[in-house]
Amino acid sequence: SQQGEEDPQALSIQEGENATMNCSYKTSINNLQWYRQNSGRGLVHLILIRSNEREKHSGRLRVTLDTSKKSSSLLITASRAADTASYFCASYYNQGGKLIFGQGTELSVKP
Amino acid sequence: GAGVSQSPSNKVTEKGKDVELRCDPISGHTALYWYRQSLGQGLEFLIYFQGNSAPDKSGLPSDRFSAERTGGSVSTLTIQRTQQEDSAVYLCASSADRDNEQFFGPGTRLTVL
Numbered sequence: 282s283q284q285g286e287e288d289p290q291a292l293s294i295q296e297g298e299n300a301t302m303n304c305s306y307k308t309s310i311n312n313l314q315w316y317r318q319n320s321g322r323g324l325v326h327l328i329l330i331r332s333n334e335r336e337k338h339s340g341r342l343r344v345t346l347d348t349s350k351k352s353s354s355l356l357i358t359a360s361r362a363a364d365t366a367s368y369f370c371a372s373y374y375n376q377g378g379k380l381i382f383g384q385g386t387e388l389s390v391k392p
Numbered sequence: 393g394a395g396v397s398q399s400p401s402n403k404v405t406e407k408g409k410d411v412e413l414r415c416d417p418i419s420g421h422t423a424l425y426w427y428r429q430s431l432g433q434g435l436e437f438l439i440y441f442q443g444n445s446a447p448d449k450s451g452l453p454s455d456r457f458s459a460e461r462t463g464g465s466v467s468t469l470t471i472q473r474t475q476q477e478d479s480a481v482y483l484c485a486s487s488a489d490r491d492n493e494q495f496f497g498p499g500t501r502l503t504v505l
Contacts (some may be wrong), residue, residue: 311491316494316496323396323496324496369434373491379437382434
């Protein structure tokens with residue numbers, strides 16, 4: 282299976298703390314994307330990082346990509362209760378033309 | 393502009409019946425994807441349409457599943473002779489190009505009794 286892995290599967294933190302989620306993938310990618318899902322319905326795109334990029338920021342989000350380790354991490358700084366959701370990484374592989382999603386990390390931010 | 397829409401939002405059917413799920417992608421998006429998500433699980437890729445190219449059907453779990461995309465826009469996912477294990481949320485997404493961010497619809501929750 283090409284499907285990547287995410288860890289942790291679940292993360293519970295206090296408001297104001299930082300949350301870090303990790304993602305690993307299998308083969309060479311064109312880009313890696315992170316998505317957020319509330320209540321088991323539609324996903325919302327958060328950020329895309331290309332294979333030639335090492336770090337990217339968007340507001341309180343910071344994504345890193347290490348192609349030598351085939352891994353990425355998503356850092357949410359100064360978390361808020363509203364950040365509670367499931368977070369998925371998705372790898373776009375050079376071959377195949379489709380995104381392969383990880384199993385997700387369920388983040389709970391307690392007020 | 394409107395986002396990706398899906399209908400129905402919920403569908404309850406009896407085992408053995410056929411169902412059709414509809415997806416209206418964002419206008420102008422050339423790529424359209426169908427995924428399935430079981431409770432508490434990740435997204436399972438089903439099928440992918442890109443422009444006028446032949447669709448990538450590699451994720452369809454059985455020959456009971458099929459999908460069409462008419463006129464490069466609306467797509468219909470058909471499940472024939474539904475089984476209880478088909479119960480899941482079916483998500484559709486579109487993107488402007490195949491490696492761009494995907495915009496997801498709200499999903500159709502299918503329950504097979």
